[in-house]
């Protein structure tokens with residue numbers, strides 16, 4: 443492990459020796475011909491885990507959301523989405539650029555949900571003035587927040603009752619499921635399936651907390667995945683001996699799900715440690731992402747705090763609101779060192 447404590451994102455994880463061994467040993471074929479056994483195995487594994495008919499291995503979460511939105515919507519249709527949702531705000535407007543699909547972004551409430559009345563009001567009547575509302579896209583976790591399951595059921599029921607399709611950007615679905623399992627006392631597999639079952643399609647990132655180097659998987663019906671497969675080709679996402687990458691994803695699903703609870707525990711410890719430092723306001727984290735707001739005199743020193751951390755080989759993102767993300771390359775000692783380094787900076 444590198445001596446740098448990299449808390450910028452859970453995307454920075456590097457494949458472990460055992461994951462690399464699984465990649466080395468992976469049987470491969472040509473996935474554009476549809477005969478890469480490791481890709482097929484990964485797709486079948488995740489589809490079965492989440493209770494879907496079919497799944498598609500794609501290059502990234504962005505490509506997955508793009509293929510999903512364009513599979514659900516035609517040109518001139520629209521999708522309802524949160525202002526802070528990745529598939530609205532952070533994907534270069536791809537659905538509009540490549541698919542001529544119009545987003546209808548709505549404000550989030552403080553818990554990350556979108557008010558049901560706002561969703562209902564944003565669904566356009568069948569009138570030539572309006573784009574046709576086809577899809578509700580939610581995200582879980584959203585900014586590290588677990589979106590309550592009863593809300594998800596209500597929102598997707600509302601969407602279905604109005605004839606909309608539903609998509610979950612579950613880049614961190616398994617973090618959401620881990621947080622939910624801590625509340626219900628079941629396990630990550632059970633809760634992932636419960637969350638996923640509310641949606642027509644679900645996208646999951648393998649390259650974040652799960653620790654794989656590359657890739658996401660989109661799950662849905664056979665018909666939806668057939669459309670997504672065509673779109674993936676158009677997006678330049680047909681990959682050949684992709685089994686080398688898919689094997690890392692399968693390894694992650696087999697070995698790295700139950701350990702997400704460690705990342706959440708470390709995030710809680712980091713939040714508690716930083717929250718004790720005057721001038722820092724820390725929301726208790728639901729999962730593996732800790733946001734720290736600097737207030738009062740600390741605010742003036744935010745830039746130098748980031749530089750101070752960097753000079754101690756600790757990386758985080760943000761400026762007035764710092765973001766720390768725990769993952770499988772972060773240890774309990776790393777978290778203590780981070781807390782101590784921040785405390786020293788503020789002279790405590």
Ligand SMILES: *Cc1c(COP(=O)(O)O)cnc(C)c1O
Nearest residue numbers: 502503504505528581611613647
């Ligand atoms: C990271 C992320 C994505 C996109 O994944 P990339 O692989 O970086 O394209 C999509 N949605 C959410 C919620 C994410 O966190």
